[in-house]
Amino acid sequence: MRLTQNLLLPIAAMTLLHGGFVSAYDGLVEKKVFTMPTYTTVGGTTLNDVKVGYETYGKLNAAGDNVIFVPHFFTANSHAAGKYRESDGASGYWDPIIGSGRPIDTDKYFVVSADTLVNLNTKDPNTTTTGPATINPDTAKPWGMTFPVVTYKDSVRVHKALLDSLGVTKLQATAGASGGSIQAMQWAAEYPDFVLRVVHVIGPGFAIHPYVIELVDEWILPIKLDPKWNNGDYYGREEPQDGLAQALKIVTISTRAFGWAEKTFGYKWADPVKDPAAAMDNRFAIEDTLNKAGAARAKSIDANSMIYMAKANQLYNLGDDVKKMKAAILFVPAASDGVFPPELSKRAAEMYRAQGGVAEVAVIDGDGGHLDGVFNVAKQGEAIRAFLAR
Amino acid sequence: MRLTQNLLLPIAAMTLLHGGFVSAYDGLVEKKVFTMPTYTTVGGTTLNDVKVGYETYGKLNAAGDNVIFVPHFFTANSHAAGKYRESDGASGYWDPIIGSGRPIDTDKYFVVSADTLVNLNTKDPNTTTTGPATINPDTAKPWGMTFPVVTYKDSVRVHKALLDSLGVTKLQATAGASGGSIQAMQWAAEYPDFVLRVVHVIGPGFAIHPYVIELVDEWILPIKLDPKWNNGDYYGREEPQDGLAQALKIVTISTRAFGWAEKTFGYKWADPVKDPAAAMDNRFAIEDTLNKAGAARAKSIDANSMIYMAKANQLYNLGDDVKKMKAAILFVPAASDGVFPPELSKRAAEMYRAQGGVAEVAVIDGDGGHLDGVFNVAKQGEAIRAFLAR
Numbered sequence: 001m002r003l004t005q006n007l008l009l010p011i012a013a014m015t016l017l018h019g020g021f022v023s024a025y026d027g028l029v030e031k032k033v034f035t036m037p038t039y040t041t042v043g044g045t046t047l048n049d050v051k052v053g054y055e056t057y058g059k060l061n062a063a064g065d066n067v068i069f070v071p072h073f074f075t076a077n078s079h080a081a082g083k084y085r086e087s088d089g090a091s092g093y094w095d096p097i098i099g100s101g102r103p104i105d106t107d108k109y110f111v112v113s114a115d116t117l118v119n120l121n122t123k124d125p126n127t128t129t130t131g132p133a134t135i136n137p138d139t140a141k142p143w144g145m146t147f148p149v150v151t152y153k154d155s156v157r158v159h160k161a162l163l164d165s166l167g168v169t170k171l172q173a174t175a176g177a178s179g180g181s182i183q184a185m186q187w188a189a190e191y192p193d194f195v196l197r198v199v200h201v202i203g204p205g206f207a208i209h210p211y212v213i214e215l216v217d218e219w220i221l222p223i224k225l226d227p228k229w230n231n232g233d234y235y236g237r238e239e240p241q242d243g244l245a246q247a248l249k250i251v252t253i254s255t256r257a258f259g260w261a262e263k264t265f266g267y268k269w270a271d272p273v274k275d276p277a278a279a280m281d282n283r284f285a286i287e288d289t290l291n292k293a294g295a296a297r298a299k300s301i302d303a304n305s306m307i308y309m310a311k312a313n314q315l316y317n318l319g320d321d322v323k324k325m326k327a328a329i330l331f332v333p334a335a336s337d338g339v340f341p342p343e344l345s346k347r348a349a350e351m352y353r354a355q356g357g358v359a360e361v362a363v364i365d366g367d368g369g370h371l372d373g374v375f376n377v378a379k380q381g382e383a384i385r386a387f388l389a390r
Numbered sequence: 391m392r393l394t395q396n397l398l399l400p401i402a403a404m405t406l407l408h409g410g411f412v413s414a415y416d417g418l419v420e421k422k423v424f425t426m427p428t429y430t431t432v433g434g435t436t437l438n439d440v441k442v443g444y445e446t447y448g449k450l451n452a453a454g455d456n457v458i459f460v461p462h463f464f465t466a467n468s469h470a471a472g473k474y475r476e477s478d479g480a481s482g483y484w485d486p487i488i489g490s491g492r493p494i495d496t497d498k499y500f501v502v503s504a505d506t507l508v509n510l511n512t513k514d515p516n517t518t519t520t521g522p523a524t525i526n527p528d529t530a531k532p533w534g535m536t537f538p539v540v541t542y543k544d545s546v547r548v549h550k551a552l553l554d555s556l557g558v559t560k561l562q563a564t565a566g567a568s569g570g571s572i573q574a575m576q577w578a579a580e581y582p583d584f585v586l587r588v589v590h591v592i593g594p595g596f597a598i599h600p601y602v603i604e605l606v607d608e609w610i611l612p613i614k615l616d617p618k619w620n621n622g623d624y625y626g627r628e629e630p631q632d633g634l635a636q637a638l639k640i641v642t643i644s645t646r647a648f649g650w651a652e653k654t655f656g657y658k659w660a661d662p663v664k665d666p667a668a669a670m671d672n673r674f675a676i677e678d679t680l681n682k683a684g685a686a687r688a689k690s691i692d693a694n695s696m697i698y699m700a701k702a703n704q705l706y707n708l709g710d711d712v713k714k715m716k717a718a719i720l721f722v723p724a725a726s727d728g729v730f731p732p733e734l735s736k737r738a739a740e741m742y743r744a745q746g747g748v749a750e751v752a753v754i755d756g757d758g759g760h761l762d763g764v765f766n767v768a769k770q771g772e773a774i775r776a777f778l779a780r
Contacts, residue, residue, distance in 0.1 A: 043667065149667055211651035214643050214676045221636045225615040246611045250640075253604050258731070261601035267707065277433065277705050280535055280697070284704065286604045307670070314674065315667050317657065338728055341648070 029055050029082035029092070033128045034114065034162040042157075045148035048137060052158055053128030054114035056166075057081050057098060058106035065170035068104055068388075069163065070094065070113040071155070071183035072176065073374065074309060075120055075251065075301075077127040078113040081106075084126070094177070096378040103378075103385035109172060114162055116155040116183070118147070118308035124300040132232065132304035144304055145232030151315045152179070156186045160194075173388055174327075175199035177373045178255075178340070179309075182208075182316045188327035189318045199384055201332040202364075202373030204340045205348030207317040212339060215254060216310040222246035223303045232304045244303045245294035252290055257336040259367025261286060322351075328358035330387040332380050334372035335365050360387060419445050419472035419482070423518045424504065424552040432547075435538035438527060442548055443518030444504035446556075447471050447488060448496035455560035458494055458778070459553065460484065460503040461545070461573035462566065463764065464699060465510055465641065465691075467517040468503035471496075474516070484567070486768040493768075493775035499562060504552055506545040506573070508537070508698035514690040522622065522694035534694055535622030541705045542569070546576045550584075563778055564717075565589035567763045568645075568730070569699075572598075572706045578717035579708045589774055591722040592754075592763030594730045595738030597707040602729060605644060606700040612636035613693045622694045634693045635684035642680055647726040649757020651676060712741075718748035720777040722770050724762035725755050750777060 036050040055078050060067065070080045072093075081098035083091050098104045098111055118131035132147040163171075174184035174195055181203025188195040204212065223229050226243025234240060269276060270288030283291075318325075329352060331345035342363055349359035362383035366372040372379075426440040445468050450457065460470045462483075471488035473481050488494045488501055509519035522537040553561075564574035564585055571593030578585040594602065613619050616633025624630060659666060660678030673681075708715075719742060721735035732753055739749035752773035756762040762769075 145670055149670060151667065207657075209648055209652070210655050210657060210674070210676055211643075211646075211648045213657075213674050214651060214680060217673075217677045217680075218640050218643055221639070222611060222615055225612055225633055225636060227617050243615055246615060249611070250608050253601075253608055256601075258599060258601045258733075261599070261604060265600050267597075267600060267603075276701075277539055277541065280539060280701060283607075284600070284603050286600055287607045290604060290607075311666075311670060343648075 028086070029057065029079070029084055031055055031079075031084065031126050031128075034165065036158060036161055039154075039158055039161075041148050041154050042151055043149050047130060047148070050117070050130045050158060051128050052115045052117065052130065052162065053126065054078050054112060054162060055080065055082075055092075057111040058109050060110040060167060063169060064167045065172070066109050067163070067168045067171050068109045068111045068173045068175055069159065069171055069184075069187065070098070070104075070111060070175050071159070071180040071187075072113060072116065073178035073180045074313065075248070076180075077119055077121050077124065078115045079126060080113040081111070093374050094377060097381045097384060103381040104175065104388070105385070110168075112163065112166070112168070114159045116152070116179075116309075116312075117150045117158060118305050118312065120301045120305045120309055122302040122305055129305070131302070132308055133235070133302040142235040144235065145307075147304075147308065149311060149315075150308065152183050152186050152312050153190060155312075156183055156190055160191060171195045173197035173199055175201070175384070177201040177377065178203065178370065179313060182313070185318065185329075186316070188325050188329075189321040192324050192326045195327045197388065197390075198327045198329045199332065199387065200329055200345070201377055202334050202337055202340055202370055203331070203345065204316070205331075205344045206322045206351070207319070208313060208315075209340070209344060213314045215339065216313050219247055219251050219254065220307050220310045222250065223307060229303060232307070234303070240303045241295070241298050244298040244301060244306065245291065247294075247306060248297050248301070249290045249294040252293070254339055255370040257338060257367055257369030259336060260369055265289070323355060325352075325357065328387070328390065329360070330384065331359065331361045332373065332377070332384070333361070333363055334368070334370060334376070335363050336367045336372065337370045339370040418476070419447065419469070419474055421445055421468075421474065421516050421518075424555065426548060426551055429544075429548055429551075431538050431544050432541055433539050437520060437538075440507070440520045440548060441518050442505045442507065442509075442520065442552065443516065444468050444502060444552060445470065445472075445482075447501040448499050450500040450557060453559060454557045455562070456499050457553070457558045457561050458499045458501045458563045458565055459549065459561055459574075459577065460488070460494075460501060460565050461549070461570040461577075462503060462506065463568040463570045464703065465638070466570075467509055467511050467514065468505045469516060470503040471501070483764055484767060487771045487774060493771040494565065494778070495775070499778075500558075502553065502556070502558070504549045506542070506569075506699075506702075507540045507548060508695050508702065510691045510695045510699055512692040512695055519695070521692070522698055523625070523692040532625040534625065535697075537694075537698065539701060539705075540698065542573045542576050542702050543580060545702075546573055546580055549573075550581060561585045563587035563589055565591070565774070567591040567767065568593065568760065569703060572703070575708065575719075576706070578715050578719075579711040582714050582716045585717045587777065587780075588717045588719045589722065589777065590719055590735070591767055592724050592727055592730055592760055593721070593735065594706065595721075595734045596712045596741070597709070598703060598705075599730070599734060603704045605729065606703050609637055609640050609644065610697050610700045612640065613697060619693060622697070624693070630693045631685070631688050634688040634691060634696065635681065637684075637696060638687050638691070639680045639684040642683070644729055645760035647728060647757055647759030649726060650759055655679070713745060715742075715747065718777070718780065719750070720774065721749065721751045722763065722767070722774070723751070723753055724758070724760060724766070725753055726757045726762065727760045729760040
């Protein structure tokens, strides 16, 4: 069932494998960690010992210029493709388009993905990030809500340092879905001579939309209502898991659509002998399943980090930096997306063309909502392949 | 600003005027109260002294058959048109289409609207309802979450008793928006020989959609997360106003759309000297305004009633009763509606035609979302007028 894939995908319970050098993608993936001794945020706070996890697939060429960077979406981590072990139940979330012979062809490209700052999945051993759950060296306690505001631009700058450390000289493309699409675009604005192409899948265009500013506010409000959140000061005690579970439920509903609900659940009751009309606590299957999935998913997530990540999304706005961009852009919206509807991509493509840029649009058909850009991205796999070869 | 209209509309701080007889609509409206000594719910619980408020506009003819019943939407009450006093700031929510010479012409029709059971606005003196905030005569305390589950069918049956008491013999139409559209349809299924036409504005068709079952679950989850909700046992103490305010905020976002957010707020900050990028607590205008509006609106609302009303929406499903329906139906979806998208109306119209019924569809253009069916219903006013004359 798609649902499980959606909610549980980034929490394969694996041992974290740290590696000191770049290994080729041979079907098995190694999680590595990149460390910056010091990084100063866009907002001006200097952080020490900044760490992010990353994965690579394929081989870097001698020129260091056969590279595609794949930033991840809101609830994900850098496990974009492959498996850590043959026995893994699932592969990385974009596995259908990343690999040998696939649209993002690892026979040709060296593909890198990295965990963002303030990544949500702090309790997943395959995620490494720096954020509110990280120990503040000045207090020897987690930062909590005293962690500085970070933007996606901060993650991009840290990831640029990672690519520099790997010997990358040029990005053939940045390619990401949703929050990953935002970072992919931010890359091209920040490093216009370094990034040749952007594959912007289920993205907002050049700025978050005001409607979505409020939507992500809605996503995190359950956390803040949970008294265990305690203004972010919960480390070492009971955490706001109820609020977090409900927050994740709202994210799921926002990122899905009518067709998905109809096909996956219909009017089924949670319990065949408990008619929802008979008692206030009797539920429909869709409610019950999403409650349980949210609670399960919450186990690997840090509540404060979700609040920080929401903020990073709200702050995405390239403004006049769009004018500096040189990359060609492929917009890949999903037809039934209620978060970043195709109109946003079409509007951005028009605007980019008007300033002389190259922009193409390839829509993913389907009724699965926003997440069609994750689970059904292969529907536009050939458009992506062709765009990378242009 | 539309927003204020949306959130504050049903809480004009007016004195409740009880009236014992039907008065003509002359531009000033009188709120009256209908009492049923006893009513047994569809679920089998007998309630005593069931009261609902109602309003009428226009004059009942001698035959009692020039009547249009206007059930109200989720957060509204029976103030569909007119003003209580000349000095009122706003008229009833559908005033642009109800009145002398308007599409629902009070020179011709006797229009009745009534508060549902479990109406949300228990603290608004112009709302009278029976629900969880009502005193249970057996305990002399409010029912709270021990109130029986009620469906829209229950409200329809109570409203039928009201119409019987007024001498109504036939409904030229039932006409409502959203939750009101559901009741309008339920009327035609429950009383197929009594209802000639249904005007189903921004409605789901013949059943709630599974996606919306979950959406309304999302609407009420903030209430349940507020510790002051206390499983519904809060009467006489501090009430879960924080959760309620956030719940109402989610309803607003769900029932609005991208164009509305863009035009009303854009990227404005809540405070021009507090850059949202500078601190976690600095907000955008859309967040701040909706927080404040939700908190203001929450003052007139009972949290448990909102949970009961959500349940009533989830349970709407005519099932095979559709086959008994005889009324002609005008579906009036709103183009940018994300709650009940136009596709649902089109699908239902097709289904109704397939069983030999008369169904028309008239779409309200606009980018205001679901609430275009409340605030911009007049865009299809002439279609409604023509349908009523068919």
